[in-house]
Structures are given as structure tokens and as C-alpha cells.
Amino acid sequence: MTLLLFGMVLALLLPILVVCRRTDVWHRLAALASVSTKVAMVMLVVSVVRDDWMVGLVGVIVLSVGNGAVMLLANLLRGVDR
Amino acid sequence: MAGLIVIGLRLLIWLLLSADLETANVAIGLAVALALPLPRRHRQLPVSALGRSLWASLKAIPLAYREALALLIRRPGREVEELQPVEYRPGSPVAALVFLDVFRITITPLTIALGMDGPGRSYRVHRLESHHPLPQEPGR
Amino acid sequence: MTLAPVFNLLSGLLLALGLLFWFAGTWPMLGRASYLTKLHYLGVADTLGSALMLLGLLLRFNREWPLLLLALLSLVVWNTIFGYVLAVCSQARPRS
Incomplete structure (x- = not known):
């Protein structure tokens, strides 16, 4: 399980690197969405391993609401682009 | 219902x-x-169409894993944009059915729906072509 | 009781496969492929890989199954639709 967590954090570093490097806003948005999903998954894994309901609930809420928020942001950006 | x-x-x-x-x-x-x-639209939604669409979305999930493996094993060749006809269309498009269609198209990693074309006749689909053609999705 | 080692092995396999999908799907984000191609790969990593991981967790720790099931449901639906929304919004740029 510790190995799995290390691997997940390592995979989490990749989109963060993309966010730091790219200048195009759409690439950045996609990478940020990826970060959001991955962080939520890390939270879920930690909560399940520690048998903790509260952290897991926060993870599920981040998983659904975070994606919805980035969706709204994408729509907003499209409106600004026009 | x-x-x-x-x-x-x-x-x-x-x-x-x-x-x-x-x-x-x-x-x-x-x-x-x-x-x-x-939502008011749900009242005129026929149950059989909803069930068929739901079943098609469920069937798309194993296909998605097959396509994901194909995508990871060999690099895709080129990208094409094509049109895919809508299945169910008496009158105005129903929101739930459009949602399920978009879900079914987008969950398979080789295709992403890019929105509707014109007055709801077909979807614009962006597709990655692999070098070897995959088996076609049933029901097209 | 005798099935427990089999489940453990299976869930370990699923978790490892999900992690592999994560890496393989996130790696092309660093390259110079087109935006839509990257979205395809992101779908592989975030939706399918995470779903595999959740299935693995579901097999191993079945005390928290309602939470994991809800996570699986919301992950698959929202992430897929999210890929669609990003693709549509980025295509609607006027000229570039």
C-alpha cells in the first residue's frame, strides 16, 4: 500500500510539471483537472487504508464537485475567448 | 415512469x-x-429508448478497456474527424438521451464527441486511427 | 474465508494496472502532441485507470463499499463528460 501511494504521488507530479511549464491556457486547464482527479484518488486510498469515513467523504465530494467546477471554468473561458 | x-x-x-x-x-x-x-422534458421520454441507450452505455465500458489497451500498446497513426448519425430522433432531441450518447462516445478512448452538427442530425466525432482497424462498435 | 488470498491477489493486480494506466496516460501530456490527442490519453489515465484502482480497493477493503461505489459512479460519469466539455470548449475558439 505504501508503494502504491508513492507511485500515485509520483504520477501526480507529472501534471503539476505540465502546469508549471505550459503557457497555453487549455493545456493548463486539462492538467489541473488531472491534478484534481488524482488528488481525490489519493485521498480515497488514504481514507480506505486508515479506515476513516470522513476523509473518504471529502474525497468523493472533491471528485464530483471539483470536476463540475473545472467544467464551469471551461465554459467561462470559452465565453471570454469569443 | x-x-x-x-x-x-x-x-x-x-x-x-x-x-x-x-x-x-x-x-x-x-x-x-x-x-x-x-425536468419537464423527462415526461415525454419513452422508457424503451432510455433503457436501450443505457444498455449501450454499459456495453461501451468493456470496449473502452479494449481500446485503451490498443492505444497504449501501439501509437496511433492519425486523427480524423467524422460524423456519426443520431439513433433516435422524432421531434426535438431529448436531453437525457443526448447525454447518454455523448457518454457512450466519449468514454471509449479513441473517440471524443465534439458536439452536434447542425439541427441535431449527427454528432461530430474526433477519432484516433490506429494502424490496425479495431472491431467496430456494435449497433452502429 | 478461503477466497481471501485470491481476492487480495486480484486487487493487487488491479491496483498495479490502474497505476500503469495513470503513468501511461499522463506521460503524453509532456510531449508535443495535439490537444485532442492529449485529451484522449487523459481519458485513459483519469477515467479508466482510476476506475481500475477503485475496483481494486473495492475488492480489498469491503467495509467502505458505499463510499467507493459512489466514487466509482461519479468518477466515470463526471470525468467522461468533462473530457467532452473540454474538447468542445477548446474547439470553439474563433481562429487559431
Whole structure:
């Protein structure tokens, strides 16, 4: 399980690197969405391993609401682009 | 009937989120599910079309894993944009069916839906072509 | 009781496969492929890989199954639709 967590954090570093490097806003948005999903998954894994309901609930809420928020942001950006 | 399905879905989400089956909890969930307004379009939605669409979306999931493996093993060749006809269209497009169609197209990693073309005749689909043609999705 | 080692092995396999999908799907984000191609790969990593991981967790720790099931449901639906929304919004740029 510790190995799995290390691997997940390592995979989490990749989109963060993309966010730091790219200048195009759409690439950045996609990478940020990826970060959001991955962080939520890390939270879920930690909560399940520690048998903790509260952290897991926060993870599920981040998983659904975070994606919805980035969706709204994408729509907003499209409106600004026009 | 379709409204019943929607209310059942809301109740299911509430029960999964709160994870207890006491009477008070179920009553709260049922009250909230009934109190939230139903979209007006759902009333004219035929159940058979909804069921068929739902089944097609479920069948797309194993196909998605097959396509993902194909995508990871060999690099895709080129990208094409094509049109895919809409299956069900008497009158105006129904929101739930469009949602399920978009879901079915986008969950397979080789295709992404890019929106509707013109007055709801077909979807624009962006597709990655692999060098070896994959088996076509059934029901097209 | 005798099935427990089999489940453990299976869930370990699923978790490892999900992690592999994560890496393989996130790696092309660093390259110079087109935007839509990257979205395809992101779908592989975030939706399918995470779903595999959740299935693995579901097999191993079945005390928290309502939570994991809800996570699986919301992950698959929202992430897929999210890929669609990003693709549509980025295509609607006027000229570039």
C-alpha cells in the first residue's frame, strides 16, 4: 500500500510539471483537472487504508464537485475567448 | 415512469452517500428526492429508448478497456474527424438521451464527441486511427 | 474465508494496472502532441485507470463499499463528460 501511494504521488507530479511549464491556457486547464482527479484518488486510498469515513467523504465530494467546477471554468473561458 | 427512474437514482445517491438504512434517513432522502423539481422534458421520454441507450452505455465500458489497451500498446497513426448519425430522433432531441450518447462516445478512448452538427442530425466525432482497424462498435 | 488470498491477489493486480494506466496516460501530456490527442490519453489515465484502482480497493477493503461505489459512479460519469466539455470548449475558439 505504501508503494502504491508513492507511485500515485509520483504520477501526480507529472501534471503539476505540465502546469508549471505550459503557457497555453487549455493545456493548463486539462492538467489541473488531472491534478484534481488524482488528488481525490489519493485521498480515497488514504481514507480506505486508515479506515476513516470522513476523509473518504471529502474525497468523493472533491471528485464530483471539483470536476463540475473545472467544467464551469471551461465554459467561462470559452465565453471570454469569443 | 421516467420520472420514477430519476427519483430512484436520487434516492440511491443519497443512500450511498449517507450509508445507513434507518427509517428516518430513508424518509429524509425520499422527501428531498421528491421535492427537487423534475425536468419537464423527462415526461415525454419513452422508457424503451432510455433503457436501450443505457444498455449501450454499459456495453461501451468493456470496449473502452479494449481500446485503451490498443492505444497504449501501439501509437496511433492519425486523427480524423467524422460524423456519426443520431439513433433516435422524432421531434426535438431529448436531453437525457443526448447525454447518454455523448457518454457512450466519449468514454471509449479513441473517440471524443465534439458536439452536434447542425439541427441535431449527427454528432461530430474526433477519432484516433490506429494502424490496425479495431472491431467496430456494435449497433452502429 | 478461503477466497481471501485470491481476492487480495486480484486487487493487487488491479491496483498495479490502474497505476500503469495513470503513468501511461499522463506521460503524453509532456510531449508535443495535439490537444485532442492529449485529451484522449487523459481519458485513459483519469477515467479508466482510476476506475481500475477503485475496483481494486473495492475488492480489498469491503467495509467502505458505499463510499467507493459512489466514487466509482461519479468518477466515470463526471470525468467522461468533462473530457467532452473540454474538447468542445477548446474547439470553439474563433481562429487559431
